Amino acid sequence: MPKLKEECGVFGIYNNLEASNLTYLGLHALQHRGQESAGIVTSDGVNLHKHKDMGLVSDIFDEATLSGLPGQHAIGHVRYSTTGSSQTKNMQPIVINYFRGALAIAHNGNLTNAKTLRDELEGEGAIFQSTTDTEVIVHLIAKSKEEKLVRRIIEALTRCKGAYSLMFLTPESVIAVRDPYGFRPLVMGKLGDSVVFASETCAFDLIEAEYTREVEPGELILVDKNGVQSFKPFGETKHAYCVFEYIYFARPDSFLTGRNVYQVRKELGKQLAKEHPADADIVVAVPDSGVPSAMGFAEEAGLPLEMGLLRSHYVGRTFIQPQQSIRNFGVKLKLNAIKEVLEGKRVVIIDDSIVRGTTSRKIVKMIRSAGAKEVHMRISSPPTKFSCYYGIDTPLKEELIANSLDVDEIRKYITSDSLGYLSLEGVMKAVEDTKKLNGGETFCNACFTGKYPVELTDQKKIKQKQLGLFGG
C-alpha cells in the first residue's frame, strides 16, 4: 500500500535509432517510481530535443510527441507525485545551454547539502529556475574550470553529499553516475549494439535488453564514440544501499544487487511468520506491495492465503471532497474488503510499513466491518521512526506514528487485536539469505535506526539556526 513516495526513476540509452520510443517504454516500466511528471530528452548528434509534462508517461507521450524527439541517444525521467501544479518548474530532465554546449540531466535521489550549496551559489549571483537540488549540480558543472565534461561533473559531485543516481546527455554522449554510497539503484544493460541504463532491471525486461551489471556505487560511466569508459573518482566508502527499496519501493520483478525483489519480499514474510506467528485462520495481503510477504508468511505459517482485500488500479487523483457521511473515502477508493472471504475469520493482515497509522487503522476497520472475528496486523519491516533524506518523500519524523508511540500504543491506535513488526535482524537475514550475485554489501536503514550514513548538513544548519547557534 503506497504510503511513502518514491522520488524518481531514470533511464538512458546510447546508440539506437529508436532511442525515444525505447526511453518511453523504459519510463513506462519505471512509472511506479514517480507519477507526477515525466520527460525525455534525445540527441541527434548535434542538438538536444526535449518533451516533458505533468502526468503519467502514457498520457504525456504519443506518436506525435515521440516522433518530435529524433536522435540515437536519449535520457528520461519520471518524478514522484505531489499536489499542486506549481511543480511544472521541477520537471526533469533539466536541459541547459551553457558556454560549452547543451547538457541534459536526470536525477534520482536527494542531496543532503543542497540548501547549503544553493545559498553559496546564489550568494555568487547564480539564478535558480526550480526548487530541485538537481539544479545545484547543474550550476556547479557550469561554473567548473575543468576542460572536459567528465572532469567538470566529477568536480561538481565532489561537492555534493547524499544520494544521486544520475543520467547526463550531451549531443555526443550518455553518462551515468551513482553516488559513493549507492543509495538509489542504477543498472546497466545492452540491447544489440546499444548501451542502456535504468533505475531498475524491470525497464530492461520490457525493451528486451540484457542486464549487464550494476553501476557501482561511486562509479561514473561515460558512453561515447570511444566505447564504454568507467571512472571511480570519489574514493572507496562503505556502501549504503537503501533497504526500503527491497521492502517496498522497487518493483518485485526487478533485481537489486543481484537479488530478485519478489524473492526478498517473500523471505521477509517468512521471517515475519517466525518472529510473530499468529493464531489465525487466513492470511490476507494489503495489495499490491504486501502480496509477496503475505505469500511468504502464509507458506511459513501453514495458513491459507486469501484475497480478502481488492485493490482498484484505476485510482487517479480525485477532486471530490469526502463528506463526513462517507468516511474512509480515500482508502475505500483504493481498497475494498471481500466479505465472503473475511466473515467469521481470524485474519492476519500483512503490510510493508506503517507511516502515520491512519491507513492501517482504516484497513483494520474495513476488515472488521466485513465480519472478521479477529484482526492481527503484521508488518514486514521495523517501525518507521525517522525521516529519509536520501530521496524518499517521508513525512517529518514527528508525523511518523512509531516516532512517538511504542508498538502496543500503535496497536491500540490502529485497533488491531495484535501487531508485530519484523526486526531489523529479520530484514537483513531475508536480504542476505536471498540468492545474490554480489556479496558483502552494507545497507542504509536510517528510517528505522536514525543512523544516517551521510551527514545531514542542511538539517544540522536548520537545527542550529532554530537553536540560535547559526547565523545568516
Ligand code: SF4
Ligand atoms: Fe532508504 Fe530509509 Fe535509508 Fe531513506 S533512510 S535511504 S528510505 S533505508
